[in-house]
Amino acid sequence: MNADDNRGRSRLYAKYGLSGPAAVVLLFFFLLVPLLPGEFWTIVSTEILILGLFAMSFNLLYGYMGQISFGHAAFFGLGAYATAMVFTRFKTVGGEISTPDFLLSLLAGPPAAALGALIVGFFCVRLTGIYFAMLSLAFGELLFYIVFSWYSFTKGDDGIQGLLPPLFFQDAVHYYYLTLAIVIAALLVMWRITESPFGYIMRTLRDNQRRAAFLGINVRLHMLMNFVIAGAFAGLAGALWGPFSRSVSPGLLGWQESGIAVFMALIGGAGTFVGPLLGSVIYTLLQAVVTMFTTYWPLTIGTVILLIVLFVPGGVLGLIEQRIKSRRGQAANAGHEAASGTGKR
């Protein structure tokens, strides 16, 4: 990817849109973060990656399929709990876990979340718009309260504690690179999906469901498939979350957590592939910095979101893309220079 970077950003832009250059720049930063002194930024970056993956999985529903889900955190939480439970089962009495067992426990997250998404999605895809949002919210809250109140199975309000990864991955940098590798792999798969014929069917469903149906597309089946895929990726993000924060709690399934994915996608730019990841960079970094100085984090992020909604519709990446397009003017082929210039920033 770096060779590509050197030879021609314009080609990168032409092929992948703004997501190409943005992904290269982000990758560059993500690879170098552990060089910064102290563990703090590495830990923050791990969080950025995990929540970024979560936000991007949400965007498979919103940005590509055009449906807003307010219950997406349920799958993040299901993945986290599945991993946490397998993790706890594998743990020795002394609280240690071997590396293969640990990696195996991570694998438990996505299928569990996908299964949950299959059941929830079966009902949700029958609706669209505000009703889709409400039904996903209701399912999310139902799952939240089940996890919250089923003490014998989930430990209820206490959550599951003591998810200490093997010694090697207790090192923040090692866990970070593990996360980075998994997230990159996940994003490559996600990219393949969104650029496949299936991905274009999603865009069709977003733009005009009726036309898609006339074209012979099984609308509900495709929506359900996408719902399950998005759920599985959210579950993967959840799986990474437990051992990262050493615990899981019911709050991971709540609607406020779903809201974070919505924030990130819209801040970064829901119309682009890497937009939600950029949103996670902005949100999580801001949170890390702001909470150093004040406990009034909600007030700060609320104000930021307010300003973005009022003045940067389409999110940060959306705004940049718009600028590039307007600078290019009507001539479709003339603007490669301008594109590369803006993409660099």
Next chain:
Amino acid sequence: MDLSAFTIQLFSGLSRAMVLFLLSAGLSLIFGVMNILNFAHATLWLAGGYVTYSMFDFMSGRFGASPWLLLPAILGATAVMTAAGFALERFLIRRTYDRELPEQLLLTFALVLIIGDLIKLVWGVENRRISLGIEPIEMLDTFVNPYHFVIIATGVAVAAGLWFFLHRTRFGKIVRAAVYSRSMVSALGIPIPAIYAGVFALGVGLAAFAGGVFLPLLPMSLGVDHDIIVQCFAVVVIGGFGSMLGTFVAAVIVGVVYSFSILFWPDGALAMVFLIVILVLIWRPWGLFGTELRS
């Protein structure tokens, strides 16, 4: 279940239903007329409760404690919050009418965070409550706080008032017409922006009123708005967007189901509520009393 437990749960359920109704009525009107799902509605309710508390506290210090001071405190807080709602619509919400639904959601979402934190900034983290010092009365095998009757009567009265307003007054009829067709109302020469501002202010006023009325029964504490708003969504969805009767019936269903579920599944009472929401959305997405047309 014996009679005393039944009585207690029935009254607390009905009281809860009245508060949910006052909130959801505004939520439903705002959504019906303006097509905006106001996530900040319960946060404004909370703010109304805090303002009522402060006014009550101030007047008690000034004129000596009396339960009757709650009345002017509630009215004062309602007036303040109605004005705040008007200003909110004028300066913020209005800018997003031509935007997509998610962006409007994001804006009201941001307001949840901002207003919630402003409450923390002004009133701090400790809970605020008003004790009226009313003796519980004995009835149906148990003791009941008579304030439950006040809340239930108030709720029913406001419901009747809202019905009268929507069906018998000119402004109310315009509001109902706007739910069906904004463009038609606009074409008849009625200024839509004024209707929007009025409806939003009315909704916020109702929410603040509910916050004040509820104060002697439950303390106001930070973060309750997050629980209440999803319950209001539940009410609006069950009843059907834009239907006042539906909202009332749904509020009673949610309030009573919640308070009886709490007896045998304390942590999961709301799970029952969301189960109902799911069943309604699957069976009749437009709600029990809504019309299919608006879906």
